[in-house]
Amino acid sequence: MKKIFLTGAMAFMVFACGNNKKETGNNAISIDGSSTVYPATEAVAEEFRSEDPDVNVTIGVSGTGGGFKKFGRGEVDIANASRPIKQEEIDLAEANNITYVGLEVGNDGLAVVVHPENDWVTCFTVEELKKIWEPAAQGTIKRWNQINPAWPDEEILLFGPGVASGTFDYFTEAIVGKSGSSRGDFTASEDDNVLVQGISGSKYGLAFFGLAYFEENSDKLKLVGVDGGAGCVLPSLETVNNSTYTPLSRPLLIYVNSSSLKNQKVIDFVNFYLNEAPSVLGEVGYFPLTSEEYEVERKKFQEFVNTYKTE
Amino acid sequence: MRRFKEVAIEKTLMASAMVTILVTIGIILVLSVEAFNFFSVVPIWDFLTDTQWTPLFTEKHFGILPLLSGTLLTSFIAIAFAVPVGLSISIYISEYAPKSFRKTIKPALELLAAVPTVVYGFFALTVVTPFLQTFIPGLSGFNSLSAGLVMGIMIIPFISSLSEDALHAVPNSLREGSYGMGATRLQNVFRVLIPAASSGIIVSIILAISRAIGETMIVAIAAGQQPRLTLDPTVPVETITAYIVQVSLGDVGHGTLEYQTIFAAGITLFLFTFILNTMSYRLRKKFAEKYE
């Protein structure tokens, strides 16, 4: 009896090892990337599924960088990104014969956040933020009063996205001047929820992440304005769309693999995204583009489909 | 024909047993190969002495000390809590409590070890930390104190059960001799029994330390993700295990330095637990012989 069991198990294992191609039937859409864009894509995926329940959409949260790596290797259909694709990522895709299109789906204001009991900061200048976050600050800038002597003599507990995060890339480029250039001694997580958790428990904390995560948890957090040279500005639909919230306004993007176009569901999903974005984005805390801008993106995608879709 | 069948069966069974050796070899190989790749880029001296761990950032530092201090700090808090409590429980059950208690208390305590660690992590983050924050005002949302205490609760049964077995195994003749000379139970315990059962008790403590060092979810959820070389239990830290989880949650591209860092961290962890486990195995063998 046991022998049958043993042989059965072994046969099963051999069989299973043989079928190692990923589930790429017409009912699967695989997405990975930015944790900032994640809430928006997740919302769209849910709405999409309520119209087409047979579709299996999986969404990973590896960070923009992680998502692009998978995308460049052809492992996912769509990459969520909170910054445009970088040269080395373009090269990777090219090396794997992957053509793609990048589509803007919305706007985000990167939120700079402190604890609600923080009563000494309402606004940071870009210089102040740079002083806190640049690589030279590692091990040296540790306390609030090192930035402004009027602030408390307490350790700044820093929380921010990790290196695979597009938010991280964007913030460092905008504030420090070079993408990826940052101190390393802070609580880093690609999962923005962890950052919210961290800062909501730390009176002397400071964090930055996508505005959606602030909106969701505004009762536990305090939003701080950013002075980009023209005075203190808080992120809002207006200030982000007309770029007065500077330099931390940025586009939210999705990238689509041309070989995924043979799956009609992928095409439907992307079109659905561009149509539903205005209503869904506000719900999760981001800002939609204007209807003209969406029309542009829709056309862009349509052209892409016409060029690359093979029957 | 029958003989052939018998031999074939024996060989199959032996092969199954050898799988366990394969697993160990696999673990050692996998860790070593990737760690070797890591060390061909990062000098081992830096790894052992640098006080910062920022392998992914602009200013790259590859010192394991911050992660190690996070691991040791949380484990120390856990052990500092669990050893006195666990030992006291084992002494109480063995020497003071009515005999029927043993049957009910031991399994009840073992429940503590059966709770999935992610549940303990939840508890540490949502109950213990806010509770501690009410009288330790500087306590950060992520800290090693809550995580350590909760880990301690989880490992109480490791110490209490095994130590109790060790005390129980001490021959009654030793007890009777001691009582015969007028000792109280307490004196008996501390002067006679604990020395006699010492190797068993030490084994239980070593096992508990090994368990605490290897623990992942409680610290990943509640202790933080900021590698820092510190002894301060009120601030966020990061353990070796939490670092591995953190990187795994992103995209671990095979062959990148980032991928290799988790194996360098992993092999460090493995070395520690391997040494502890070997020590406890040796002691256990010695201890088993004692009362032959």
Add this chain to the structure above:
Amino acid sequence: MNNIKKNRLKDQAFKYWGIFCTLLGLVLLAIFIGTILIDGLQRINWDFITNLPSRNADKAGIYTALTGSVWILGLTTLIALPLGIAAAIYLEEYAKKGKLSSILEINISNLAGVPSIIYGLLGLEVFVRILEMGSSVLAGSFTLALLILPIVIVSTREAIKAVPKSIRDASYAMGASKWQTVSMQLLPASFGGILTGVILSLSRAVGETAPLIVIGALAYVPFAPSSPMDEFSVLPIQIFNWISRPQKGFEVNAAAAIIILLLITFLLNAVAVYFRNRWQKKLNN
């Protein structure tokens, strides 16, 4: 106060300290479970169990995580059980006491103490990458199977050891071969003990989170696995995911999912204890 009185007092004091410590662990456990029940019980209903994950806390459910856990448990057992029993039989009945057998023993004892995350690293390199299983149910099951293998082996050995020598002797006396004795006498007789060990190791496996995260179990999987090559999530990972979402609604969800997980864990433990008791009674007859 003379010495004797002082010692008596210390003795009494220690007794109360001992009671306190014993109760402490149990009281703390009761508090956890209490807070979790208060938080999560309200959320448990049929919808919660059959719903897919969602961004809306009140719509989110554990269906995919639960089915993922069932798949993982099933496959893990399929892999670990035959392997573990075979290895235990070899060690207990066939291996001669010598160098090989003590190396095997030390090795198994060591494997039992290796942190679960190391098994995750092994699984990532060997099953996910080298054997190209991807982050699938199969890779997860193989990884967990290796994790629980030492437990299965040790408890099977104990179970076989406990079978009275008389049964073995009687079987050999009737001319049975070794294998016949093992398969027709020892295994059936030790079955209850083996079952206990397997169930206990399953109760451990169902709560494992770290190794599965390392091999890549996903955050958002809105479908149940339909083949061993599918991606998956399991209950503890779903809990972990919900814990890290700061919205209060998800904290409630995490608590509710924890209740389900604890129910499964404690149920498995209780069943194991029941079988162990029944089996021990049978042996003593």
